[in-house]
């Protein structure tokens with residue numbers, strides 16, 4: 001490990017540790033602390049300690065670490081051994097095409113949420129609107145809103161969060177990505193504090209959806225470091241769907257879209273919520289890259305149309321039921 005040898009100390013005859021040796025020893029320590037990706041973690045942390053890109057490490061396996069570099073790497077590995085997520089140690093996380101500042105006041109954006117962004121981009125592309133207006137409820141780091149604005153240059157986004165501290169992180173991300181012109185942030189509790197009269201072409205949310213019981217079973221990496229307010233939901237994990245799904249039609253333009261991320265075992269319950277409101281059509285479920293149901297999306301049905309379960313709604317419900325009945329699913333997302 002890095003502490004086995006450093007160069008640069010006067011009179012110090014110990015051999016400096018190389019990149020390859022540091023990676024091997026660091027990964028072994030991180031593995032012993034139950035990381036699911038010890039080698040990758042070690043590479044990311046060593047690259048950060050050396051001020052290099054990860055791929056640069058592979059070109060220089062014999063490069064020797066100096067005393068400061070070795071000390072920095074050791075400190076990072078010690079934090080990772082305590083199961084602190086790599087993203088919090090680095091202070092950033094890649095998400096689709098962008099990189100976001102993150103700290104322990106915000107949820108670390110998950111690969112599953114990239115699927116939610118994908119679904120939103122597809123629905124936006126199908127709209128005949130010059131500058132679609134999007135609302136991202138519970139924006140946290142700003143991940144969803146910023147990814148949408150970055151990948152669709154016509155879109156304008158409002159990101160809201162009930163907690164002021166994540167909004168500070170989101171504000172820094174908006175500035176760092178130069179998206180101030182097309183993204184605004186508001187403090188607010190779901191729809192309660194929005195200026196009346198706003199109408200959105202698309203509303204998206206990755207709300208808290210972990211029950212308190214499931215939260216206790218999550219890995220230390222999640223439950224010990226990530227903000228509970230970003231994870232925990234009452235009402236059997238349904239708290240936010242039972243607020244967002246019935247209220248969203250009043251905030252959508254006719255034919256606007258609502259897309260929400262879900263826990264993989266909640267598809268049936270969430271679709272049932274959409275159907276019960278009687279104001280949605282084209283209800284659909286999308287799997288994430290791991291093949292688990294992750295997104296429910298639906299289109300607002302213009303008011304006045306008789307509420308009924310359309311063929312598409314019924315098919316979506318049936319597919320979700322099939323999914324729920326096949327294969328064991330993990331209890332809760334832990335990224």
Ligand SMILES: C[S@@+](CC[C@H](N)C(=O)[O-])C[C@H]1O[C@@H](n2cnc3c(N)ncnc32)[C@H](O)[C@@H]1O
Pocket residue numbers: 106107108109110113137138139140141142143144160161162163166188189190206207208209229230231
């Ligand atoms: C699961 S995190 C999602 C963060 C980010 N959108 C993402 O996908 O990475 C949920 C977010 O909802 C926020 N939140 C919790 N309760 C809320 C409420 N009542 N109204 C608005 N936002 C809320 C949390 O602060 C947190 O940032």
